[in-house]
Amino acid sequence: MKYGYTIVYVSSVVETLEFYHRAFGFDVKFVHESKAYGELDTGETILAFASHEMGDMNLGGKYTKSNINDTPLGIELAFVTEDVSAAYEKAVSAGALPIKEPEEKPWGQVVGYVRSAEGSIIELCTPIGG
Numbered sequence: 001m002k003y004g005y006t007i008v009y010v011s012s013v014v015e016t017l018e019f020y021h022r023a024f025g026f027d028v029k030f031v032h033e034s035k036a037y038g039e040l041d042t043g044e045t046i047l048a049f050a051s052h053e054m055g056d057m058n059l060g061g062k063y064t065k066s067n068i069n070d071t072p073l074g075i076e077l078a079f080v081t082e083d084v085s086a087a088y089e090k091a092v093s094a095g096a097l098p099i100k101e102p103e104e105k106p107w108g109q110v111v112g113y114v115r116s117a118e119g120s121i122i123e124l125c126t127p128i129g130g
Contacts, residue, residue: 006077007048009055009065010118013038016049019117023094024079024087047077049118066119068097076113076121087124088112096122 010016017028017038026047031038036051050058052065066073081087084102091114092098099121102112111125 003045005046005048007050008120009052010049011052013049013051016118023091023096068119072115072119072121076123078123078125080125080127082126084110084112084124084126
């Protein structure tokens with residue numbers, strides 16, 4: 001078995017893809033012609049977004065919709081970078097909400113947190129051991 005995808009259900013796939021491009025620099029890899037599904041170019045494991053309509057179809061509406069105005073869901077997406085402070089500032093400038101400014105952890109890793117436009121928690125971090 002291989003971990004292949006993380007799919008986040010969102011109100012607007014296209015707007016979410018555009019936000020992730022501006023905030024984190026990921027290019028758009030694919031958008032279905034229906035605009036109900038799209039993927040970012042994130043490397044081997046795919047970060048994708050699907051519309052809430054697709055979530056309703058796939059899951060019968062049995063999930064909690066992420067909302068920037070609600071308490072975030074207990075999951076985070078972690079993006080590894082050599083310069084967390086610059087990535088944090090770029091994300092906030094693009095509209096991400098600051099959660100916790102970058103700080104060095106006891107094990108030497110630098111970590112900061114923001115919330116993306118659709119409400120996901122994003123960890124920006126240096127490589128562990130880096």
